[in-house]
Ligand code: 16G
């Protein structure tokens with residue numbers, strides 16, 4: 001007998017689309033929203049199995065982050081607020097893609113394989129972004145949870161990191177914080193205000209920020225949060241309620257186009273930040289007073305600022321033995337890595353693209369600062385370090401202890417990262433221009449190349465070297481060799497789009513552009529390119 005209730009009724013309501021296979025990738029399931037209803041329903045069933053198996057609460061967030069408004073997606077949150085365990089990704093992909101008449105059988109096989117006790121609680125916390133399609137998908141997800149006889153708590157509109165925070169807080173019995181949306185604001189605002197009290201208001205720091213919330217959830221939640229901190233940090237939140245999510249705005253637009261959102265007119269002496277569509281990424285920018293131009297401070301610049309602050313503050317708190325390490329991907333600007341190694345004397349690690357890889361590595365460090373260049377990142381403190389800091393009565397250690405509470409250690413979080421940056425700028429008494437001048441970014445270029453099958457490209461060494469097709473890496477090396485000692489280029493199949501990505505970095509923008517085109521043409525030649533080659 002099935003352990004699912006009314007399955008047939010809901011399979012009729014949410015029939016599988018034939019033909020489109022959708023994989024659970026680094027960002028969960030992601031597709032055009034109108035193709036996702038049956039996936040959301042099945043994800044609901046799966047989440048209950050996962051919760052029962054882990055004997056803990058699981059989260060499911062409906063969002064497609066920085067992708068266009070018409071897309072949507074669903075992602076799981078494991079009990080400690082981390083991403084879904086790798087080996088379960090293929091299991092949920094299977095369940096999501098089997099024909100309707102095999103759903104029951106697939107679920108029963110999972111129950112048997114993992115010895116899941118269907119009589120126990122299966123609690124799933126649910127949240128969603130502001131996309132128009134999100135409420136309908138949420139309904140399908142809740143139906144799946146009900147069919148599996150699980151319990152759902154629907155938190156409604158949330159940023160992705162807020163749901164990560166809530167799941168972890170609940171599963172640790174409130175030790176991490178109160179497991180509610182208000183608890184999140186309370187925890188961050190308390191930490192921010194205490195730090196503000198300790199640091200004071202330094203003359204070079206102006207507590208005002210213009211924030212572009214990508215016309216999405218970030219703007220709504222920041223508006224709520226701002227009431228908790230009053231005039232200690234004020235915001236001008238750029239948000240058009242009728243505006244299209246992520247359209248010509250948001251962190252991804254700013255990073256990819258290397259320009260401000262279309263709706264913002266930059267003024268000198270003003271700091272700006274853009275969130276992405278689910279507020280787990282942040283990018284800063286400003287108009288420089290010397291050249292009157294747009295300057296961007298991406299995830300690498302944030303990592304350097306955080307690393308510098310932590311190193312200095314740990315030393316001042318007599319914790320010289322605690323090492324701060326940096327985790328980056330191959331996309332990190334070469335100048336940032338050199339600064340961290342040579343100026344800050346820190347160990348740096350390079351891991352494959354995707355938050356879970358960075359998070360995992362940072363979790364092995366005493367203090368692990370991880371950021372992707374695209375603005376996703378956070379700071380992880382080992383249990384031992386956290387305990388030592390929290391036990392110390394040294395005034396700097398007390399500052400650090402509040403700083404730990406300001407960080408969302410479950411995942412990159414635009415609101416928390418913003419508070420971290422603002423606190424550090426104030427503490428170091430520096431302007432955004434001072435921060436920007438810590439090092440100069442090497443010019444770089446990102447291109448994509450369509451090929452017949454992107455998976456013919458395989459890589460090693462954290463994606464920095466290409467293994468197959470054979471001969472491609474040697475050809476890239478040869479080309480890079482003509483662009484001077486600082487030049488670098490690598491290629492990798494995208495995990496989210498049907499293209500090969502090409503990255504090039506060089507001494508000048510002209511060189512970076514040319515190198516990227518040449519390498520894209522090599523990919524075209526070695527991997528069966530589609531369309532036209534680049535004109536050089
Ligand atoms: C996903 C990843 C992000 C990565 C990006 C790369 C998560 C939550 N998100 O958005 O970390 O930078 O993919 O995309 O892991 P790509 O494979 O298409 O270049």
Ligand code: MG
Nearest residue numbers: 065276278280
């Ligand atoms: Mg995002």
